[in-house]
Amino acid sequence: MDDFGKYLSKPEHEIRIITYRDVFQSSAAEKSKFSDEYKNLSAIIQLDKKDIKKMGLKIGHNVIVKSTVGEVTVQLKVIESDIPHQGFAYMPNSPWSNAIVPLSDDRSGVPEYKMLHATIKDAKNESITLIEELIA
Amino acid sequence: MVIFLRNKYSVCPGCSLLCDDIEIEMKGTEIDKANNACIKGVSRIKDTKKLESKIDGNEVNQDEAIFKAAELLQNANNPLIFGLDNSTTEAQLEAIKLAKLISATIDDNSSFCQGPIVNAILKNELKTCTLDDVRDYADVLVFWGADPSNSHPRLNSKYAYYPRGKERQRGWDEDRTAIAIDVRESSSSVLCKDNFYQIPPRSDGELMTALSSAFSGKMPKVSFDIETQRILKLSNILKKAKYGVIFAGLGLTYSQTGIETIKNFLTELNTYSNFHLIPMVGHYNMRGFNQALYNETGYVNRVKFVKNESGNLDIKHGLQYSVLEQLNNKEPDTVLIIGTDPFTSMPHSVAKKLKEVPTIIIDPCETLTEKIADVVIRSAKSGIECGGNAIRIDGTCVELVPIINSGCLCDEHIICKIMEEI
Structure with missing residues (x-):
């Protein structure tokens, strides 16, 4: 059953992403944006635990997040909060989130940092996107 | 060297x-x-x-x-x-x-950040104040789409919430009320306890309109899930502030295509109260x-x-x-x-x-x-x-x-x- 399963494509789930700032990630950026510390604090997406269960994803596994302008592989995390946020995921503002943030359609000139429509699916065995790949 | x-x-x-x-x-x-x-x-x-x-x-x-x-x-x-x-x-x-x-x-x-708000401040279209004024006088702090604990980590300890100031001698627990309005729970919203108002993305303008209704004694209405009593409680705190400050974060700025709604809200609020706005610009x-x-x-x-x-x-x-x-x-x-x-x-x-x-x-x-x-x-x-x-x-x-x-x-x-x- 497991062998057969690997040939099936993983289901994609729609999600809206809000980017945010994290002081520990900002501190890591000051030291080096090419460090594992910066990658570990940046290349993540946080979902509501009910969404994770409903989508059949696993906390700590890698997921592929795809928008109209790009895709990245990041690690899935959960927020331990009493306030549910189903349908919304959070990503730190970083090169990984900016790989999938599109420009807005309105005349504000501000990209969709706070309301990014994307899909998410299990990354199987794919590794987190390297920072060098994001620049390439 | x-x-x-x-x-x-x-x-x-x-x-x-x-x-x-x-x-x-x-x-x-x-x-x-x-x-x-x-x-x-x-x-x-x-x-x-x-x-x-x-x-x-x-x-x-x-x-x-x-x-x-x-x-x-x-x-x-x-x-x-x-x-x-x-x-x-x-x-x-x-x-x-x-x-x-x-x-x-x-x-x-x-x-693609706080430019529109800084522009309005430089043109005297938005009432503002200094951080020293915040420390000395502010009794109501509103973190709107802002999470200073992560973006400006010492804002609350040095100026906004915790320090005692000239007219704020009794300490944060008695003298200051902190409010967070945001689309997500953050380190700063946790600090505000019951005064955290979680709203859907891009609903900031709608909440401002509802609050303006509440200021003038009308029943506030919004399309999203929030108790009317909570909006009335928030409007009451804002109206009664002696020296209020809105810390406008990127969450607020990004929710608007212009800043007319923010300007109108602050003007309306200041017919009842004394509010100031500081944009949470990031780079030094x-x-x-x-x-x-x-x-x-x-x-x-x-x-x-x-x-x-x-x-x-x-x-x-x-x-x-x-x-x-x-x-x-x-x-x-x-x-x-x-x-x-x-x-x-x-x-x-x-x-x-x-x-x-x-x-x-x-x-x-x-x-x-x-x-x-x-x-x-x-x-x-x-x-x-x-x-x-x-x-x-x-x-x-x-x-x-x-x-x-x-x-x-x-x-x-x-x-x-x-x-x-x-």
């Missing part, structure tokens, strides 16, 4: 709070400790590495890199200068001179850039200088001169980036357009964008390796005194040398 440490306290250039109570401890010629600074500030101050200038990825001396940069800019027909929010006011003024000299477009991060001298360009041109960002037929400079302004529009439409034929990293802060679909044009970087740190740049000029880290002035988040001018002299040229002098070459 010369140690400059003359004053007891140094200023931290980690963010736009420009905390002026940093105690530096040296170990030989190295900065060992930056006491009182937050985790971000410590990293900014301590992690100062000596890096080399580059042309096409190969290490060169700084003069060669400056000469090459001048050559590229001189040959450009439509150059773009972008960044400068992590530079001193003196460097910003030199960059504006350079933009005039080479008829360039000039823009900064406020173009973004307000300095906005102020400097505004003084020169009447605009805070998105400016192009064009020589007219009589040889005088015309000033053009508009969305088409924003860095994002310029790059997306492949307008510039050479780009000079000073103290910022587009591959970290802007959509890659736009940042990748830099690969198609000659790109020059002036930066003390290793950035992602320099990997695709033609020329990299290493500069001194301002506030640490060189001094100058900067404008704090609240519009107050703060002097930065260098802590050490690494022998590296500062942005200001690099830009001057480029102009001399041109």
